[in-house]
Amino acid sequence: MTTRSTRSPGRITTAAMQPLLTAVRSSGADTGALLRGMGVDPSAFHEGRSRWLSALLTDRLWQTATALQPDLPLRIAASVEPSTFGLLTYLLASHDNTRAALVGLTRYYSLLSEATTYRLDIGARGACMTLDLHGPRPPSVESFAVAVSLCFVRRQALGPLVVKEVRLTQERPPGDLAGSHATFLGAPVQFGCSTTAYVFDRQALTVPLRRADPGLLVLLEEHAASLLAAPSACDLAARVRDQLAARGVDCSARSEDVAADLGMSDRTLRRLLRAEGTTFRAELDAVLAAAASELLARGGGTEDVAAALGFADAAAFRRAFRRWFGTSPGTHAAAVRGVTPRRR
Known part of the structure; x- marks a missing residue:
């Protein structure tokens, strides 16, 4: 079995993950330990210090958080207010009507995330908002991406916002979660x-919209445009992930080899990654975790996936997988496929 050489799904700001961390923290979990276990410096999430993180890492955070609370993405999305994500949500709420807000979403969502793209198509009879979730993404992320935009616009609307249908690529979830989707999405x-x-x-x-403010909107759009036009200095982690994928995802990949590929010393690579709030180990784990999840979802067995990713044996792979996802490869694969794992 071989892995596909695919590019990273992109990056997400720490500000975009704050509502999830708040929900996890309120449940009594140690978010600092959780982040450190994923190779992420908890200081990256301090207020006023928004940084970019790999979507491969933040997807794992969603998967970990929703393992025991499957409807968490829907509940978080349903509670989003104009202050939740700062500039983006204030900007959207300041538009005159739902159409303007949805168009604004397609233009400015990259302030928070480069891993999902929204596209609004308006026809003679209706409108369709299509979401492109870059790369293979977990069901929890798809549910949140749909719910956060739809629920936010509905909550800001001064009248009923009738939605005809919601389409999700994920398989129908087990238990009551399918009904929870219909309830939270109102469609x-x-x-x-x-x-x-x-x-x-x-x-x-x-x-x-109830908070329409044309004057404020002008100021916020000017600020958003200036931020989007500014060059990003935090792109080394993405380059590292792309280089790891280009080499062929392998657990034995060495930082000095990737550094040489990128035209710098190993010491410089590690220093610059620390400045972005990450490490080479964290980025390698993110790429390995994403590749493992995709291969398992495509029907790969544990032994085959372990070999494809360069692990010495299936036991070593299982240990690494449990560190990444907090569960076994078999349980994770069953959840991704929407089936009940067989008991042994």
Whole structure:
């Protein structure tokens, strides 16, 4: 079995992850220990210090957090207010109506995340917001990406926002979670679709927003445009992940080899990664975890996946996998596929 050489799904700001960390913290979990276990410096999440993290890392955080609370992405999304994500949510809430807010979402979501792209298509009878979640992403992330935008606009609307249908690529979840999707999203939900999207009629686009403020909107859009136009200095981690993928994902990859590929010394690579709030080990783990999850989802056995990723044996792979995801490869694969694992 061989792995596909794919590019990283992108980056997400620590500010975008604050609501999730708050929810995890409120449940009594030690978020600092959780982050350190993933190779992330907890100081990266201090208020006022928003940094970019690999979506491979933040996806693992979502998976860990939702292992015991499957509807957590929906509950967090349903509680988002204009202050939740700062500039982006204040900006969207300041628009005149739902259509303007949704267009703003497609333009400015990259302030928070480069790992998901929104596209609004308006036809004669209705409108469709399509989401492109870059790379293979866990169901919890897809659910949140749909719910956070739809629930936010609905909460800001001064009238009913009727949604005809929500389409998710994930398989129908077990138990009551499918019903929770319909409840939180306020619309019929179709699972196993080819694309991620939600659909409503044209009248929904004209609903005014309760916090519309044209003057504030001008100022916020100017600020957002200046931020998006500024060059990003925090892109080394993404280059490291891309280089690891280009080499062929392997647990034995060495930082000095990747540093040489990137035209710098190993010491410089490690120093610059620390400045971005990460480490070579964390980035390698993120790439390995994503590759392992994808291969298992595609039906690979534990022994085959372990060999494909360069582990000495299946036992070593299982230990690493439990460190990444907090569960076994078999349990994780069953959850991703939406089936109940067989008991041995």
